[in-house]
Amino acid sequence: MLLIPCPFCGEREESEFHQGGEAHIERPKNPDKLSDAEWADYLFLRDNKKGLYLERWVHRHGCRRWFNVARDTATNEIKTVYKMGAKPPRGLTKGRAK
């Protein structure tokens, strides 16, 4: 049971939140320009990393705000949280395998 520091409310139990998958995946501006493979990449493919992972969470049973979490998937340590739209803090790279 994680203890998640909501940037708006403070530390709360994991059960108040909902995980929303990998962060920093932007919806393509012009989907029609994408090949099927590129669209499928946006639609289905997500990193499944052991180690630092940037992911989205929503404080569903609290302020209902979305935010980003930098979490180590091997230890579950939460390195930091930052707001939607913000860049990952320095030193924490997205590290998505291409």
Next chain:
Amino acid sequence: MSQVNRLPDGGRIDRDQSLAFTFNGRRLTGYAGDTVASALLANGVRIVGRSFKYHRPRGIVGAGPEEPNALLQLETGGRALPNQQATRVELYDGLSADSVNCWPGPDFDLMSGIGLFHRLTPAGFYYKTFMWPASFWKYYEHVIRRAAGLGRAPTAPDPDHYDKMNAHCDVLVVGGGPAGLAAAAAAAASGARVILADDQPELGGRLLSERAEIDGGPAMDWAAAAEAAIAGTEDAIVLKRTTAFGYYDHNFVGLIEQRGAILPDGGDRSRQRIWRVRAKQVVLATGAIERPLIFADNDRPGVMLAGAVRSYVNRYGVAPGKRVAVFTNNDDAYRTALDLADAGVAVAVAAVVDVRHDPSGDLVTQAMARGIEIVDGAAVTGVQGSRGVRGIEVMGLNEAGDGVTGAARDIECDVICSSGGWNPAIHLHSHAGGKATFDAERGIFLPGETLQAATSAGAAAGTFDLAGCVDGGAEAGKAAAAQAGYKKSPRRKNPKIATEDEAPLRLIWTVPTTAPTGRRGKHFLDQAHDVTAADVQLAAREGYRSIEHAKRYTTLGMAPDQGKTGNIPGMAVLGQALGVDNVGDVGTTTFRPPFTPVTLGALAGRDVGPLMDPVRMTPIHHWHELAGCTWEDVGQWKRPWYYPKDGEDMHTAVSRECKAVRDAVGILDASTLGKIDIQGPDAAEFLNRVYTNAWTKLGNGRCRYGLMLGEDGMIMDDGVTTRLADDHFVMTTTTGNAASVLEWLEEWLQTEWPELKVFCTSVTEQWANATICGPRARDLLAECTDIALDAESFPFMSMQDATVAGIPARIFRISFTGELSYEINVPASCGLSLWTALINAGDKYGITPYGTETMHVLRAEKGYIIVGQETDGTTTPQDLGMDWIVSAKKDFIGRRSFAREDNQRDDRKQLVGLLTDDPSTVLPEGAQITETRLERPPPGSTVPMIGHVTSSYHSPNLGRSFALALVKRGRERIGENVYLPLDGGVARAEVTGPVFVDPEGSRIDG
């Protein structure tokens, strides 16, 4: 026979409080302070059950959570609890217990013949024998389950209640032994808020079972003083009878406390309570678990752990036998010999058999001084007595420890105290990702690096001497408090504790006999699952390299006791069989919660019965109840299903309601529909992106049906949205999806399109909705409002503000039945007034309340879909023939996916209607559809399924049954026949279009 093994005095039991209980129907007595195990031993009960596979007679081995054999079925009816370890159940007056693992009883077991054919049941027995042919498993399983006797589930609802507590603290100390007490006392003295949890009714841990001294007095006096100091600290919580069962991420620890009901002073308190503790720091003072020596026939009743025997003698005043032998590889077990020798005339020490040559520690010297015979450099090579130990065979042990020498000698005894050393209880440490490091010299795993803010102290950290435990515990408690922010700690005075000098143990993982392992007697590693050293060696020969695989193959450590005694020896036996130099390299299996079993009742807590899930009721609920409706659960909502009149059955009632709506007027409580208020200058643009159709040009006061897709192009939800003003819409969603649609909208607004100025608010519960529907709906509404209702003034798919029955209302001309229909929304508090006014005014039009079943029939007659019924997450708008609602001029969520290859397949399932040959056949929803009819398909052949029935009803308006279905290339098949293999035979149906009533839509204006 009454308590033949009870010592004349001593122990921490209350001899003034006699408690009566039954075991397998036998009436016995014990004392307050006993466990069921100590009471059974006091009464001379040796056989407590039969083993899982061979049905060998088994006795009590341990005195705590390590017990593999004494599994009991406690109580009957609603309080029945299977698989309870007798060593962990406190005795209470009237307790009733039975053995779980034997039939008809432990003393005479019909299945024990299996033991004679043990060659039939080697390692992997289940895989090898019963998994092939796979289709036979269902027959084998019954036999095995019966033979295994895994206990019986309760037969009635649990009469007790359970609860949960959330708690936060600076320092949680798990374990109230010497290390835990010292840790909690030190942390509390520093000012930290402390929770101390211990599984026993009294704090003291191992001190309860030892004759130890601290500061020149009984160690328990020191424990009592420590407890008083902790309990006297502000905010400290001391939890007895409380087991930490799981250690989870971010220092979250689950505790289960035994509280009430069946406990002596339980009263009507909750029976058990789960504590959900979030601690800044955790000190794990969980002690150690003794491991047995693995020798031939080490499972005979009377073979016990040396430390457990000490518990029975010192804590419970019970000598488990008259003439006791000790078999050890270490000095600690000599304490058992000494305590027995001091226990009085009732018990004698036969001998100490020590695998070491010339043992020399202080305790050994004391034993020699007491005249106890020590057989050194020796091995127990056999046990006499199959239903209980009568003696042992002892031989010399060679230098390598893998063979025996010299002549065999028999020693008469009725109990064997076995000790192979102590394993730190690192289970909790390991639950939360802590690593284990192997100490090759002592053959133990120590807690290594942890991911949590935690430290281990005392025996749990591999410190086995009392002075070291107290000191280490105090240091850990002080450090934990400092880490939690309490840096000032008072000066601590170390208590005076004498420490005996102990010589190192000698690691012997399998005690040899004159024959190869398994050929002369069985060396049991896991008594609960009947796994022997020979089984593990066989697994190694068959190619199992990993302890995780060997464990699953042999079922080592997978019984209710989770291998607390046998896992480490088992790992070592595998390591030796594989020839690895350091048996620690084999590694230990992963420890997972729970440490000891947790009842489902405790996990459920108060969330049972009516409190399991909230019930949502519309403002009109009470009226429906008085009208005698039946209810349908839709998510958490209660919705009227149908309203039976004077003994009508469902079919008759629904038929009547359906006719009434098409012929006159019906009224439906649609308050549960999801309603989302959407406001902001970009609201229309936002709807353009989330719906498939166009929204920017929708006029004020106009309504439009919308389909919402996932980005994969599949239908997610539908509903009608109305524009109230340029920057203001109200969206309706399906009842079940209201919350998820709101979340979906918020997600896009916050994460992808933060530039859009739009706010979404759920208003589902702010509005009540009474929908009147049918050709007389206009006449009825005219009596309650003064706005113009003709089709020109108030056209289909529009909304008007009005006053209805004196109540301010929004009236929507929307229809889910194809009939003239008005959805009248009023503030929730006025819902019931509106409803009753409409019912009264509608009397002369034959107004008929109808429920969800009629609603479903009527919408299906019109071919209107229900999301989640006609769709299943793989359904596109094109599949449903709804291309008309998909805009080609703009982008929206999911649009790009239409072009994906799979969505372009020409054999996709499409929505069609089905009419069965027999008009009375109502097809089951979900029924599979085939293209051809095969009465009796040849064996091994398959008949391809081409679709399934999504909705199916009897229609009183059609005078026959009808169905909707998703069928491959369905639209091409219109006019053709398909087949539906059903229970009673194969039905044939004609494929039709999905609209059965009024395909021209001529009824919509009344």
